[in-house]
Amino acid sequence: GLPVPGALAAPLGNGMCPVAMYGEFAFRHNRKSRYALSLTERDLAVQKLPAVQAARGRVVFNLRDCVGCRAYGADDHADVGAYFSAYFYPFRKRWASPGVARQRVEQCFRVASTQDPHGNLDEARKWARAISDGSVCNRPQKTGELRRPCTFLVLLNPQSGKGQAHTLFTRHVQGILQEAGILYTLIITECQNHARELVRETDLSQWDALVIMSGDGLLFEVVNGLMEREDWEEAIKTPLGILPGGSGNALAASIHHYAG
Numbered sequence: 001g002l003p004v005p006g007a008l009a010a011p012l013g014n015g016m017c018p019v020a021m022y023g024e025f026a027f028r029h030n031r032k033s034r035y036a037l038s039l040t041e042r043d044l045a046v047q048k049l050p051a052v053q054a055a056r057g058r059v060v061f062n063l064r065d066c067v068g069c070r071a072y073g074a075d076d077h078a079d080v081g082a083y084f085s086a087y088f089y090p091f092r093k094r095w096a097s098p099g100v101a102r103q104r105v106e107q108c109f110r111v112a113s114t115q116d117p118h119g120n121l122d123e124a125r126k127w128a129r130a131i132s133d134g135s136v137c138n139r140p141q142k143t144g145e146l147r148r149p150c151t152f153l154v155l156l157n158p159q160s161g162k163g164q165a166h167t168l169f170t171r172h173v174q175g176i177l178q179e180a181g182i183l184y185t186l187i188i189t190e191c192q193n194h195a196r197e198l199v200r201e202t203d204l205s206q207w208d209a210l211v212i213m214s215g216d217g218l219l220f221e222v223v224n225g226l227m228e229r230e231d232w233e234e235a236i237k238t239p240l241g242i243l244p245g246g247s248g249n250a251l252a253a254s255i256h257h258y259a260g
C-alpha cells in the first residue's frame, strides 16, 4: 500500500484506532472506480474515491465479522494484477422476515500498483495476512495461538434430522471453511458409536478442533469417546464445535446464541 497520508489518517480511522495500512485499489469486477482501504486494529474502511463528502460512499467492515482473507494471482496471463478477497458475515436485516441474520459479503480488490505480477501478489498477500490477523485478534473468545493452517476433523451423521446434514454441509459449511483457510477431514458416520470409537482411538494431535455436524446425540458420543481415553484429561480440552444437522439442535442453537 501507499504510505499513510497524514491528513487522511485521522478521518479515515474510526476515531479510536490509528490506521495501520492504507492502499488504493479497484474492485475485482469494476476496475473503473478506485477505493481507499484503511485497515485499523478493529475494522476495514472502504471509501470510494474521490472522497467528496465524509461518510458518503464509505463502508466500514468490523474485523470481528471477518472469517478470513486470501490473496491470489490473476487467471489471465495478460493481467499483471493480483487480488485479495476478504469474507465478512455481518448482521444484516433479513429479507422478507423480521430480525437480523449474518449474511455473506465478499470484498475483492485488485492490486496493480506495479507492472510486476509478483510485486502485486506480494502486496495482495500482505493485505490478506493483515486482514486475517486482524480478524483473529478480534474474535470474542480467544483460544490461544491458532496453528496455521488450522485443521478440523468434521464428524457428520448423514441420518440426523431429516437426513440433510451432508447437503447442508456441502451447501453452507464447506465454503466458509475454505474462506477461513481451514483444512478439514470429513468423516461420515456409518452407524451408532462409529464417532465414539474413532475419537477414542485417533491421534488427537492431528486436529485443532473436532466439529460435529448432527444433533445432540453425536456430540454426546464424541464427549464419551474423549472421556474413555487414557489421556482423557488432555483429550477433553480439545476444542469442540457443533453445527446444526439434527432435528432439534437445541444445544447448537444455545451455544451459537451465546457465542454471538
Ligand SMILES: Nc1ncnc2c1ncn2[C@@H]1O[C@H](COP(=O)(O)OP(=O)(O)OP(=O)(O)O)[C@@H](O)[C@H]1O
Pocket: 157, 158, 159, 160, 161, 162, 189, 190, 191, 192, 193, 194, 214, 215, 216, 217, 218, 219, 221, 245, 246, 247, 248, 249, 250
Ligand atoms: N450413520 C448412522 N446411522 C444411524 N445412526 C447413526 C449414524 N451415525 C450416528 N448415528 C446415531 O444417531 C443417533 C442420533 O443422532 P443425533 O442426535 O446426532 O441426530 P438427531 O436425533 O437427528 O438430532 P436431534 O438430537 O437434534 O434430534 C446418535 O445416537 C448417533 O449415535
